[in-house]
Amino acid sequence: xxxxxxxxxxxxxxxxxxxxxAGAAASTSKSVINPFDEIAIEEALRxxxxxxxxxxxxxxxGAPAVDEQIRAALAMGVDRAIRIDDSRALDxxxxxxxxxxxxxxxxxxxxxxxxxAVDDDSNQVGQMLAGLLGWPQATFVSKIEFLDNKTRARCTxxxxxxxxxxxxxxxxxxxxxLRLNEPRYVSLPxxxxxRRKSIEVLTCEQLGVTVRPMTTTLxxxxxxxxxxxxxxxxVEELMAKLKQEAKVL
Amino acid sequence: xxxxxxxQQRELLDAVGRxxxxxxxxxxxxxDRDGVFNHDAWKKCGDFGIHxxxxxxxxxxxxxxxxxxxxxxxxxxxxxxxxxxxxxINAHMWTAIIPILANGTEAQKKKYLPGLCNGxxxxxxxxxxxxxxSDAFSLSTTxxxxxxxxILNGSKIFVTNGPIADLLVVFVTMDKARGADxxxxxxxxxxxxxxxxxxxxxxxxxxxxxxxxxFFADCEVPEENLLGKEGAGSxxxxxxxxxxxxxxxxxxxxxxxxxxETSIRYAKxxxxxxxxIGKFQRVADKIVNMKLRVxxxxxxxxxxxxxxxxxxxxxxxAAMAKLHISDCWVKCCEDAIQIRGGYGYMVEYEVERELxxxxxxxxxxxxxxxxxxxxxxxxxx
Numbered sequence: 083x084x085x086x087x088x089x090x091x092x093x094x095x096x097x098x099x100x101x102x103x104a105g106a107a108a109s110t111s112k113s114v115i116n117p118f119d120e121i122a123i124e125e126a127l128r129x130x131x132x133x134x135x136x137x138x139x140x141x142x143x144g145a146p147a148v149d150e151q152i153r154a155a156l157a158m159g160v161d162r163a164i165r166i167d168d169s170r171a172l173d174x175x176x177x178x179x180x181x182x183x184x185x186x187x188x189x190x191x192x193x194x195x196x197x198x199a200v201d202d203d204s205n206q207v208g209q210m211l212a213g214l215l216g217w218p219q220a221t222f223v224s225k226i227e228f229l230d231n232k233t234r235a236r237c238t239x240x241x242x243x244x245x246x247x248x249x250x251x252x253x254x255x256x257x258x259x260l261r262l263n264e265p266r267y268v269s270l271p272x273x274x275x276x277r278r279k280s281i282e283v284l285t286c287e288q289l290g291v292t293v294r295p296m297t298t299t300l301x302x303x304x305x306x307x308x309x310x311x312x313x314x315x316x317v318e319e320l321m322a323k324l325k326q327e328a329k330v331l
Numbered sequence: 332x333x334x335x336x337x338x339q340q341r342e343l344l345d346a347v348g349r350x351x352x353x354x355x356x357x358x359x360x361x362x363d364r365d366g367v368f369n370h371d372a373w374k375k376c377g378d379f380g381i382h383x384x385x386x387x388x389x390x391x392x393x394x395x396x397x398x399x400x401x402x403x404x405x406x407x408x409x410x411x412x413x414x415x416x417x418x419x420i421n422a423h424m425w426t427a428i429i430p431i432l433a434n435g436t437e438a439q440k441k442k443y444l445p446g447l448c449n450g451x452x453x454x455x456x457x458x459x460x461x462x463x464x465s466d467a468f469s470l471s472t473t474x475x476x477x478x479x480x481x482i483l484n485g486s487k488i489f490v491t492n493g494p495i496a497d498l499l500v501v502f503v504t505m506d507k508a509r510g511a512d513x514x515x516x517x518x519x520x521x522x523x524x525x526x527x528x529x530x531x532x533x534x535x536x537x538x539x540x541x542x543x544x545x546f547f548a549d550c551e552v553p554e555e556n557l558l559g560k561e562g563a564g565s566x567x568x569x570x571x572x573x574x575x576x577x578x579x580x581x582x583x584x585x586x587x588x589x590x591x592e593t594s595i596r597y598a599k600x601x602x603x604x605x606x607x608i609g610k611f612q613r614v615a616d617k618i619v620n621m622k623l624r625v626x627x628x629x630x631x632x633x634x635x636x637x638x639x640x641x642x643x644x645x646x647x648x649a650a651m652a653k654l655h656i657s658d659c660w661v662k663c664c665e666d667a668i669q670i671r672g673g674y675g676y677m678v679e680y681e682v683e684r685e686l687x688x689x690x691x692x693x694x695x696x697x698x699x700x701x702x703x704x705x706x707x708x709x710x711x712x
Contacts, residue, residue, distance in 0.1 A: 270393055
């Protein structure tokens with residue numbers, strides 16, 4: 083692999099998730115780019131704007147409905163996008179295997195992606211992808227700098243104990259923490275430009291991957307509603323209830 | 332007749348709503364109280380692409396048709412609560428960008444429009460004078476040609492964006508005896524010698540939009556800054572004023588929609604006498620009236636913009652839209668306050684500000700009485 087002044091290609095896998103800010107009362111289930119992935123897109127764009135990367139390729143897996151989120155990524159400034167046409171609910175291992183095939187096809191020097199998706203909170207795809215490829219990884223990253231003529235990356239990781247700084251060889255997988263950056267908003271000129279960019283559609287078959295869901299969701303349920311409170315007449319009544327009914331005293 | 336938006340229009344409108352609700356609604360109460368213009372939000376609107384919506388792409392705009400443009404501004408008004416910022420944007424678009432786009436030379440368009448579209452240049456318009464308001468063409472500010480320059484003398488009042496403008500479209504007379512036929516217009520840059528801008532004028536509403544008086548004392552303007560031809564001023568003014576009337580209240584329709592929705596929520600949540608106040612018919616009636624106003628205002632806005640897109644004359648439609656929307660806006664604000672009772676009168680509830688912001692809409696771009704005169708004259712009476 084040749085190393086020029088800039089990284090030739092950054093691949094940004096992203097997931098379409100139900101809008102986490104829509105609120106429970108929202109009547110329509112609007113989808114958005116997973117916020118952690120949006121941070122990954124923003125970071126890739128900043129790297130390119132610093133002149134440290136030449137091309138940013140976005141990829142997502144889903145039915146044609148996710149084209150809306152793909153267009154949002156293109157409108158932010160991603161150069162081109164690929165949709166792997168598969169409408170099944172895939173578990174992280176299947177997603178990582180599909181992405182491995184795509185990484186082998188596209189040959190990026192860096193893959194930047196969210197540390198987790200806010201819908202299932204699995205936090206596994208980045209790590210599995212690194213394992214499958216045999217690439218180094220830096221997870222929960224809050225700062226990225228390239229070193230040694232873009233052959234290595236210095237990443238600051240957010241850990242429970244504080245900050246950890248690691249250097250990894252490229253090509254590598256980087257997963258983003260919340261504090262890496264604040265993503266830009268889609269501008270109208272960006273939206274217009276995105277309409278002229280193409281979305282390449284591939285299938286698992288074309289990538290030579292056979293995946294099947296290995297996890298079955300049996301049920302989902304909302305948290306049980308808390309019973310309404312009651313008003314007590316006096317401190318004595320409250321103490322009695324705490325002792326006899328709640329049995330906490 | 333097709334009332335549906337295309338997918339592309341819907342995508343654009345959603346982007347405007349998301350942008351405005353996330354980026355523009357901070358310090359609105361404080362900025363209103365202190366009369367502070369939000370430069371940062373202005374810059375964001377420029378980067379986002381608002382100012383250049385109707386401007387062809389070769390001049391840095393987005394090349395949107397009039398209907399899509401007003402729908403985008405309506406969505407902006409729905410999602411952004413800073414009516415003063417929106418008023419400054421509207422003044423910039425309809426009274427600076429549009430006259431330059433419609434009447435400017437190629438050199439003027441190339442020089443000014445890209446900056447005006449991306450918000451790095453702020454535009455304004457100087458027409459009204461202390462003794463020339465509704466009698467718009469009775470201007471006293473004069474221009475005299477002297478060599479390769481024009482020398483301007485006089486003063487202008489109610490200049491929106493005056494304190495922050497980089498350039499003003501200024502209407503003056505070259506021959507008072509010729510009345511409307513003696514008018515012409517100039518693009519006057521802010522550091523022109525002899526140009527003086529007063530300090531900010533305090534206003535009742537749209538307080539975050541700065542307004543000033545402007546004085547010309549032997550103010551020198553290079554001849555290449557003449558906009559259109561000598562004597563064509565009244566024609567240009569009427570044309571750009573028609574744009575302005577038809578579009579300036581697009582954001583007001585969005586504001587009304589927001590007031591309607593928040594009022595419905597309040598009427599459902601607020602309980603008195605053991606039931607939601609919305610169950611009281613006198614409250615529900617107010618909400619029904621608000622709905623009727625939003626709907627009729629929106630249809631007049633869209634129809635006028637659609638006609639313009641068809642290149643039909645809209646002199647009467649623009650006057651009707653302006654008259655009707657401004658009236659609906661003020662009444663919606665009054666109802667929104669009345670539904671909230673004493674809370675509506677409190678600054679924190681953010682509806683008293685809307686009323687103060689709305690009242691000016693019956694005055695600027697021609698008073699409601701002038702709009703009625705225009706409509707009456709088009710009806711032949």
